[in-house]
Amino acid sequence: MKKKSSFSGQIGFVLAAAGSAVGVGNLWRFPYLVAKDGGGLFLIIYIVLVLTFGFTLLTTDIAIGRKTGQSAIAAYETMRPGWKKLGILTFCVPMLIMTYYAVIGGWIxxxxxVYLTGDFAAAAKDDYFTDFITDPSSVWFGLIFMLLTGFIVYNGVEGGIERCSKFVMPILLVLVVGIAIFSLTLRSGDESGAVRTGLDGLKVYLMPDMSGLTLSRFLQITLDAMSQLFFSLSVSMGIMITYGSYVQKEVDLNKSVAQIEIVDTGVAILAGMMIIPAIFVFSGIDGMSAGPSLMFVALPKTFYTMGKAGYVIGLVFFLLTAFAALTSCISVLEAITANCMEVFHTERKKTTGVLTIIYLIATAVIALGYSVFYVEVKLPNGSTGQLLDIMDYISNSFLMPLISVFSTILVGWIVGPKWIAEEMEHPNGKFSRKHLYNIMIKYVAPFIMVILFLQSTGLLDRLLAVVA
Incomplete structure (x- = not known):
């Protein structure tokens, strides 16, 4: 089935796909995982995984989309009759993510x-973030972010998504590089006369920390890096299948996949260079253990410690983070919109309008999950979460690894890797990493995805406990 909508060309597609991939996961989750998982050790493992698993999953999704010309639900059924359920399962991921992504966008x-109005001293207080999200009025920021997302998707693929990505992505890349360079120039001293510099922080970031490394810890770091791939590359959630369906046949998918890998991984690495040296200079090693609260608690404190320069850097940082969150949020809503248009045979503007209303309500409910609708639920992985955490766990920790297991089995063993290779070889007959793809999709990826699924659901620890 041919779509009326499409990207104007390779640059438009790559910027839109990279915009989807470059999100809050790169600017927030990646740096704290690096700090937690041995610095350069995590970086090495992550880059290897990007070039193998990331390449495999990204190639699969984009090729499926372009070859079928459809979004996830219809695409899997077209590939193999009887596999529509996998498409429905894939559709559920963006449907769940959309309930809370605008909430996070609202926080940013x-x-x-706050920085725009000059009140950045308030943001540096210990309880500022908690006070904000537990205040019911915080819902308005999420609603504004959701409305902006809906407006851009409403305007279509080339006129809305591509135009936004072409404007936002170059600015984002320049800001990331600029702040990363500035972070390396920072220095501070304490009462003892010891001086910490940004270059010292860079060493902490890049040098592999092998202390206390065991097989169990190595596996955990590898699984952390693998889970980051899902966040980072927007794979196994139908987004890249949808974007792939908008790619014209003359576009070289080999180059596109490589360019998306480079931009996405480059931004993630630069995000670490932005954040870790700055945290190290003003808070030392202890500040780098802030974990998930790094963006909204540790960083504002660091910016405040910098003085006037910190105000400017903080303003620019949250601007680029808002851009990154917006491009990712757009891709999530677009995946839902495209599937609904195909299933219900409706036009874009009506579909987007209805979905925007639905997700305005969902955004309000999730945002109020820290106040009016507060709950605490014990999740299968052992953590305790609120409404946002529940949606995040189901979509990212349960469904995405499960979808990857079935999709690699479908491509690797049922329709065969040749089905993907044929699309990757169009139009110039080249698929430079064909042999790597065949090995990964048939043998390596299904096995590792099963392990990741078991680990993310807490089943792996139980199985190991039984064996032990």
Whole structure:
């Protein structure tokens, strides 16, 4: 089935796909995982995984989309009759993510407005973030972010998504590089006369920390890096299948996949260079253990410690983070919109309008999950979470690894890797990493995805406990 909508060309597609991939996961989750998982050790493992697993999953999704010309639900059924359920399962991922992504976007928007108004001293207080999200009025920031997302998707693929990505992505890349360079120039001293510099922080970031490394810890770091791939590359959630369906046949998918890998991984690495040296200079090693609260608690404290320069850097940082969150949020809503248009045979503007209303309500409910609708639920992986954490766990920790297991089996063993290779070889007959793809999709990826699924659901620890 041919679509009326499409990207204007390779640059438009790569920027839109990279915009989807470059999100909050790169600017927030990646740096704290690096700090937690041995610095350069995590970096090495992650880059290897990007070039193998990331390449395999990204290639699969984009090729499926372009070859079928359809979004996830219809695409899997077209590939193999009887596999529509996998498409429905894939559709559920963006459907769940969309309930809370605008909430996180709203948090970022709040911090941007705080810095814009010059009240950045308030954001550095210990309880500022908690006070904000537990205040019911915080819902308005999420609703504004959701409305902006809906407006851009409403305007279509080339006129909305591609135009936004072409404007936002170059600015984002320049800002990331600029702040990363500035972070390396930072220095501070304490009462003892010891001096910490940004270059010292860079060493902490890049040098592999092998202390206390065991097989169990190595496996955990590898699984952390693998889970980051899902966040980072937007794979196994139908987004890249949808974007692939908008790619014209003359576009070289080999180059596109490589360019998306480079941009996405490059931004993640630069994000670490932005954040870790700055945290190290002003808070030392202890500040780098902030974990998930790094963006909204540790960083504002660091920016405040910098003085006037910190105000400017903080303002720019939350601006680029808002851009990254917006491009990712757009891709999530677009995946849902495209599937609904195909299933219900409706036009874009009506579909987007209805979905925007639905997700405005969902955004409000999730945002109020820290106040009006507060709950605490014990999750299978052992953590305790609120409404946002529940949606995140189901979509990212349960469904995405499960979808990857079935999709690699479908491509590797049922329709065969040749089905993907044929699309990757169009139009110039080249698929430079064909042999690597065949090995990964048939043998390596299914096995590792099963392990990741068992680990993310807490089943792996139980199985190991039984064996032990």
């Amino acid at each position: 928007l709040k911090y941007f407005t």
